[in-house]
Each structure stands twice: as structure tokens, then as C-alpha cells.
Amino acid sequence: MKTRLSLNILLTVAGVALFLSWYLPVNHGVWSTLDSAIFHFFNRGLGESRAYVWLLAITNNRAFDACSLLAMGCLMLSFWLKADDSGRRRVMIIGLTMLLAAVVINQLAQHLMPVKRASPTLFFTDIYRVSDLLHIPTKDASKDSFPGDHGMMLLIFAGFMWRYFGAKAFVISLVIVVVFAFPRVMIGAHWFTDIAVGSMTAILIGLPWVLMTPLSDQIIHQFDKYLPHIKKQKLNN
Incomplete structure (x- = not known):
């Protein structure tokens, strides 16, 4: 793929602007109001439905994270x-390239x-916590929830699906993003803006320079060049 310099710069600027729209206003401005409203909307239901408590407990269990890997x-x-x-070799190498990009972008x-904040379940008082209502392992809190790394990884997956497998795969991957990232918001382990601002900022700034330049193709080429080929041996009857 040829570098689309003007579009890459535009997306980078959009990512910076998105982050600053949240970071600069006192107490995060209107974003804070939205965060609070979304958290309390979902948290209120924990006191009204036992089935809802179980749903959030299960969808935020570590085993459910394995289901997201299975879906991808x-x-x-x-x-x-x-x-x-x-073609099968290429699919596997694309997966390796995606994993490498995800690790680098996440670490950066x-x-x-320059943000460190606790999840809403540790910020607000007089709220429900799933771990208090059900004594099973579940992730309902984080001391450092920004940016949302789980959502970031899923969005990187969606980007690679769009780049190498087309629009249909991209749409399916977006469904996977919603199904497996949003439960973290519903249970209160993440603020909405941990994903909508934090994860999206990283994606807008970092991912285009991987996928909309020759970089990802070059990494795939290098993997293909240096990784050993597994040759099938024919059995003689």
C-alpha cells in the first residue's frame, strides 16, 4: 500500500484533537457528564436484577476474555x-504482524x-459492585483504567481485518469489539471514555501509520522471508 500522507496526518491530528478535547477541560468537561451518566445507567440495574448481575459477572470473567480470542x-x-x-501461511503471518503491532501500539x-485514573467503581461511592454481590472471579475495577487496553486490542484487530480481509470481515470484527469490549464499561471496570477517547486516540494516531503505509506489508514480507516453511512430506504407499 502506498503511503497516504495527507490522510495519515489528518487522522493523527484527529486523534490528538480527540484526546485534548477530553484532557484539557476542567474535570474533562462534557465527557465527564457522559461518563457518569453511562456508568450510573448500567450500575443502577445491578440492584434490580439478579440475572443482570450474573450476566455482567460472566462477561467480565477472565474466561470470557478467552472467548474474545476464540471469536477473533x-x-x-x-x-x-x-x-x-x-494463502494459509499468509493468514498466519498477518496474525503475527497484527500481534506485533498491537503490543507496540499498546505499550506506546x-x-x-499522561493519564492515570481509577475506574468508576473505585471513584464513586454508594454504588453497586458485582464482586460484592457475587463471590466469583470477575473484573469490576481497575486502579489504572485509561486507556482501555482490551478495547484497543480489539480495535487493532478490526483494523487489520479491514486492511487485509475486506469490508465484511471488518463489520464482523466491529461486532466482536462491541460484544467483548463494552461489558467492561457496563460493569464499571472502565469509563466509557477509556475506550471512546483513550483507545480511539491510540488507534487514530498509531494504526494508520502501520496499515496505511507500506510498513505492515514490509513486516509481512520479512516474516515470510525468514520464518521457516513447513514442507509436507508425501507418504509412499
Whole structure:
């Protein structure tokens, strides 16, 4: 892919502007009002429905995180199964490249964004916490929730799906993002802006320079060049 310099710069500026719209206003301005409203809307239901408590407990259990990996893996597997040997190798290498990009972008975002804040369940008082209502392992709090790393990883996956597998795969991956990222907001382990601002800022600034330049293609080429090929041996009857 040729570098779309003007578009990349525009997306970078949009990412910086999004972050500053949240970071600069006193107490985060209108974003804070939105965060509070969303948290209390979902938190209120914990006192009204036991089934809802169980739903949030299950969807924020570590095992449910494995389900997100399974969902992403199944989407990539669908392309792997339809490909020939060289195509299957390429799908696997794209997965490795995506993992590398996710680690680098996540680490840069965690270290370069000058923010540390606790999740809403640790900020507000007189609220419900799932861990107090059900004594099963679940993630309902974080001492440092910004940016949302879980949402960031899922969005990076969606970006790679769009770049290498097309619009249909991108739409399916966005469904995966909502299903597996939003429960963190519903339970109060993340603010809405941890994802809508934090994760999206990292994506807007970092991902275009990977996917909308020759960089990702070059990494894929280097992986393909240096990773060993697994040769199938034919059995003689």
C-alpha cells in the first residue's frame, strides 16, 4: 500500500484533537457528564436484577476474555480454511504482524498518555459492585483504567481485518469489539471514555501509520522471508 500522507496526518491530528478535547477541560468537561451518566445507567440495574448481575459477572470473567480470542481466531480461521498453502501461511503471518503491532501500539499508548485514573467503581461511592454481590472471579475495577487496553486490542484487530480481509470481515470484527469490549464499561471496570477517547486516540494516531503505509506489508514480507516453511512430506504407499 502506498503511503497516504495527507490522510495519515489528518487522522493523527484527529486523534490528538480527540484526546485534548477530553484532557484539557476542567474535570474533562462534557465527557465527564457522559461518563457518569453511562456508568450510573448500567450500575443502577445491578440492584434490580439478579440475572443482570450474573450476566455482567460472566462477561467480565477472565474466561470470557478467552472467548474474545476464540471469536477473533474463528474469523481468521474462516479465511485460512478457504486458502491454499501459501494463502494459509499468509493468514498466519498477518496474525503475527497484527500481534506485533498491537503490543507496540499498546505499550506506546500506556507510556505516552499522561493519564492515570481509577475506574468508576473505585471513584464513586454508594454504588453497586458485582464482586460484592457475587463471590466469583470477575473484573469490576481497575486502579489504572485509561486507556482501555482490551478495547484497543480489539480495535487493532478490526483494523487489520479491514486492511487485509475486506469490508465484511471488518463489520464482523466491529461486532466482536462491541460484544467483548463494552461489558467492561457496563460493569464499571472502565469509563466509557477509556475506550471512546483513550483507545480511539491510540488507534487514530498509531494504526494508520502501520496499515496505511507500506510498513505492515514490509513486516509481512520479512516474516515470510525468514520464518521457516513447513514442507509436507508425501507418504509412499
